[in-house]
Amino acid sequence: MKKILTYLLISTSALILFSCDKPAPTQLIDDTNNELEVELLNKDLDNPYSSGTDTSGITQDLTGITNLISISGIKITTENRTSEFSLAQAMFFDKSKPINYSDGRILAFKTLIPGIIKFNGTEANIVPYRIKFRDMGIQRDTLIGNKYLLYNIFGGFPDPFYFNYNASVSFDFDPFSPGENISFNIPTPKEIVGSVTLTGYVRNENLDVLLRWNPIGNKKITIIVGLMRPNQISSIPVYRMKTRDDGELRIPGRYLNQLPLENFEKIVFTFVRSYEYTHGNGDNDLFVSSQSIHSIVIEIP
């Protein structure tokens, strides 16, 4: 019996020692449409625009884009009052003239005015194109050239450009230099109409945000979370979040509760549904972006 016990103890101990395998895990594949991609847009909330931004306030990396055509239908809801705008702009970059940070990194490129551009038959205005950025701890504001711009604040003023949702906007380009005109239609997305349910309190660090919008079920939408200081009308973009266009997103509370919200008065949730594609090929590629934007401004509780 002692022999058997000894053998049993030895073999059991050996089994325990050499049986450290865990049963094979199961990899769960996400089929819930709960994807959420988060990007921090501003590291310095006291001195925003620390990287290149366009005039809409939506940070974009301009270094990888040859030419940009952007049309937007914009709504801004503040305290149950919604204002609508239309915006069309185009920028052509001269890749041979980069604008660098002090450390040599490329910020953007100088722009060109290569011809006449019309949106829905309305000739776009040529206006200066400034970008703001922070370099070596100093806020800079530089003119990188001109760009094409049409905007309609109310009733066709100042420009008679109307962004029609779920339709198309015609684009025409008549070059100054010899060459063929370029014309095509830019499809516009279905209008996005968002709503925000913000519960909890900053002091309790229990803010909870449920965003809802009219879904179209495929592709993704972008949600920009921005903050507004008291008595200011422009917001500081903080997060860009991409999620499926399925109509609902609960933003994990930690994204808001860890922010210094006590220094801000309002929070802005901007829903962006866009079509983006490249038209053409080679050096004359046009990056086309067509966006329906709905910004909702609410008081921070």
Place this chain on the structure above:
Amino acid sequence: MLINFKILPQSSFDLNGYFGMEDFVSIPFYNYESNPSNFFNTNDWGISLQYGAEFSGSVSSSLYLLAISKRLNNHSLSARYTPGYQKEFLFATGESIIINDTTTQSLEASYTYKELFGLGYSYKFNEQFNLGLSVRFFEQDFNQQIVKPVFGDTLYLVTEIISEDINFWKADFGIDYFLNDKIQFRLASINLLNFGDDPTIQEFQGFEMKQERGAFLATSYFPFDFLNLNFIYETTTSLQFSATGAAGNFVYGLTAFHDKYQEPYIAGLVPAFGYRTDLFEILLSGVTYFSERSTDASFSQFYEEGIDNIINNRYSFDKVVLSFAVKINSTPEKKVELIDVEIVREIYPTFYDMYLDKPFAYGKVVNISSRPVSVTPSAKIEGVTDGQIDSPQLMVQPGDTATVSFFITIPEKYNQEKANLSYVDFYVAVTFDQPDDQLQEATIINSINAWDGNVVNLRYFINKEINFSMNYAKSVLSENKAILDSLSIDLYEFEKAKILFDDFVKKMVYVSDPRASVEYVQFPKQTFELKGGDCDDLSVAYCSILESVGIQTALVDYKGNGEIRHVNVLFNTKLSAEEARLITNNDSKYFLRKNEQEIDEIWIPVETTSLTDFNEAWSIGVEKFNREAIDELGIASGKVEIIDVY
């Protein structure tokens, strides 16, 4: 939104399949899943383990279970450690963070469910009922990467891991009911009592095991040793059925199971094949699923359905399991049972060695082991015997019932003058260490003067106080030394008997036995003290006196013919037939008996109740002997019997 997430901790699935409570599975590997009452058949200690491999494309081996059990009479205790009872799920949460404008880091989560420990207790009320309680400890390890903004001089995003261990105990009761040898039932609770933590981190809420209550019902039908049928139904609508059996030392089983969360309807099979001895059992089993298994699975389905069993769910893989159990008995395992005892003889303490030749009781013994065994019966009478008295061994074949005889010897020092009630403990043992089984019976122990009426047994009274008789006889003979010295050596025996009788009768009167349900016989010393007795008392005393000085005696049992029996004495004069004239010329006054050398010797009958003198007693004895033994053919017919004292 996703709701109705459910994970039920451990239903009745067993890696060995379902074997019920067959006798041939003495160690059920301590799986509380299939043995909710957790009663087991080991006699003492049991150690078991389950080691196996899971085939998920790669092979991973695990020690599924290590268990120890201890049985204390009708109590069973067990404890198990189940390191292999775990299942891990990995999940890319869908949340990601963009780092340095271009790099995307996806955030991951893991959900691990473990059953780590189990404790069991059960009580066997009788051969029909077991009631058991099992307590099991579960651990849930949840981990998830999250993104968290940190605000200092600047705002930046960091990833960190949040973790939470959510532990709980669950307790369930089970009961076994054995209707008869062929039909048994089991009833057990599922998740009856649960004690544990609730998740505090929002991300993990909804992933913890839900503990819905339910019931486990099982029935087994054992028509033959080689084929037993079992059926289990759980109120969660899962079920199992199995066919099991044994052939010699080999056991086998095949279990099919239905799980509401798995497809097809019969989700898989558990074949098992094993070998067992009295010392150990080894069982090779496997789990094979009919549906295709993958290491990838839908999160939505996992979230909606959960799993109802850590080791058997839609995410489990085929397995091979080797189970090994060993019985370690500090006390021998019971191999035989004593099912009945009958005391066939009354206990007369004076007949001290009579029960060495003739069993005083018989018992029926069943060999419940799988091998032939040598059974040693023994008995002990409270207040009478010195410990257990072993009887001869008997070989009993497996499964056979045999009759064993119980013998005892009674110490000569026993001196209880009154009858009393006592208890006899009967034992049967296969080893010398400890009896396998025992029974107790009450019996009457007669007084030391009790006699069963069988004249043969008067010799016990004759011999009981032989020293007293010898002292008396030597004293009397020394007083008559002159007479004896004057005689021929041939008449020595005759004359000694005559002198002793004449002295003996001078002190005696005839007194009947006291009224009693059993006959009463005095020892010689008592007869002298009481100065008398009846025929058997006087015959016993006279025989004892003669035997103490070497005179061969016999008792003559006149059995009568519906009359009162009578006893008197014959003694051997050692005279030959030719020497008869030395004591009498009347041929009818003596009786010839052959000695061991086949030589006739003269025996003289003496009527011990004739209390005048030797010659008178001789004459009366001869007259009675000749009439009843010779003339009336008493010896030939058996009505008169001569019984040698030695």
